[in-house]
Amino acid sequence: MSKKSLLLMAVLVMLALAAFGCGQGEQQGGTSDGEILVGIMVPTTGSEATYGKDMENSFNLAVDHVNAAGGINGKNIKTVTADDACDPQQSATAANKLISQGVVAVVGGYCSGATVPTLALYNDAKIPFVITAANSSALAEENPGNAFQTNGTAVHQIEKAIEMWNRDGIKKVAIVHQGDAYSGDLAKIAEAQWTAAGNEIVATEVMNKGEQDTSALVTRIKAKNPDLVFWTAYFADGGLLIKQLRQSGYQGKIMAGDGSCSPQLIKIGGTATEGVQVLSSPIAEYLPAAAEFSAKYKEKYNTEPGPYAALAYDGIGILADAMKRAGAIDFDSVVKALSETKDYEGVAGTTTFGEDHTLARSNFMVVEVKDGKYTLVQ
Structure with missing residues (x-):
């Protein structure tokens, strides 16, 4: 073999070793220049991008707070964001992007249908995932x-819904969902729990995403004469359905799941949304512990924090707390510390994880549209 060939082989070997060493460093440490790299996976495009940006803002505000207080065992957190677009295929691409960049943990996850496919990807890559x-x-x-949910579960949400329905004397409920993991799941649980209590589901309908004319669906619902229509999907289509229900003359109660808890629901539905009740995760506006957070959020971003802002802020806090208690940032240590999280006091409330890594206690509240804005009911 010529000297030139030997030299070329040596260079190729050195490059391969360098690449391998770099990859190993990212998997085991995820640090660069003394920083801990944390991935943010949220929708930054599409109909739910408003929520995604709100969550991203909150994550970064929390990172500022953690870093100002000394970081994680002397190292600052650095974030990188990937857009899942609330789409299962794009979420897999987003997850692989974060994995390839060497993140040691991920926070985020808005749409359930886009979040589920990433669980195994992050677990296989040995990355803890705090779902907010x-x-x-x-x-x-x-x-x-590897995943931990800081938002109340779908079961928690339906428990709160049924509490309100019983309070208001509701007996007959019509459910409308869109067949995705989030809205379909809420619909299924609501139907099972409501009928188990001896009440009646008079209709279960599926509305296609982006459907503009819901007149046939509305006609079928009205024919069943429900006391309440329960919309389990997102605000973009929910506002339109509510408007068309009221325009058709439906006068019963309407409730929407937490995916519709946005000012956009009121903007799209207009005056038809008056009196509509919406289930919600902890909203900063109604949380005394979130007053300072809300002020800092508004100061930095010149807007009010949204419905998932407080949970997102706490997501970084919970992750940082676990890393500090673990005294390390490797997968096994962080997952163990996260699973042992008990009575973490955040701006959204107290967090304790159960054995299945969901909240041990519900954190849902209910708001109602009055005079064109949300007010706290319970």
């Missing part, structure tokens, strides 16, 4: 052990 919005029961069922 998505709450389908499928997440707990599919969780390989």
